[in-house]
Amino acid sequence: xxxxxxxxxxxxxxxxxxxxxxxxxxxxxxxxxxxxxxxxxxxxxxxxxxxxxxxxxxxxxxxxxxxxxxxxxxxxxxxxxxxxxxxxxxxxxxxxxxxxxxxxxxxxxxxxxxxxxxxxxx
Numbered sequence: 001x002x003x004x005x006x007x008x009x010x011x012x013x014x015x016x017x018x019x020x021x022x023x024x025x026x027x028x029x030x031x032x033x034x035x036x037x038x039x040x041x042x043x044x045x046x047x048x049x050x051x052x053x054x055x056x057x058x059x060x061x062x063x064x065x066x067x068x069x070x071x072x073x074x075x076x077x078x079x080x081x082x083x084x085x086x087x088x089x090x091x092x093x094x095x096x097x098x099x100x101x102x103x104x105x106x107x108x109x110x111x112x113x114x115x116x117x118x119x120x121x122x
Contacts (some may be wrong), residue, residue: 029091032090032092034059034085034089035084041084042078042079043116043117044116045115046075047077048113049073051107052091052106052108053070053091053100055090056087057087057089
């Protein structure tokens with residue numbers, strides 16, 4: 001679930017929550033994407049409550065290898081320039097709430113992320 005919690009001029013603050021539940025049938029995560037070009041360069045994401053693995057992969061095939069990053073609660077991700085435009089990011093969960101980091105299952109529960117980005121002037 002994503003909710004816009006502040007909109008001032010061109011600033012946009014969104015709050016994203018993902019909760020682990022055995023009753024949820026769909027996969028939870030974020031599909032691989034580059035943030036829309038309607039946002040200016042520079043995106044900040046704060047990851048809270050539950051750890052997860054975020055995968056970065058080249059936006060164009062054959063331009064490099066995937067890179068997995070463990071996001072511990074309180075982690076801050078800053079994306080700008082090449083990181084913002086030439087790399088996709090995702091949180092892939094093949095099974096609900098299940099990810100592995102260095103061979104061990106991550107204990108995932110609810111995860112909240114706060115995303116800060118600025119809309120381009122229209």
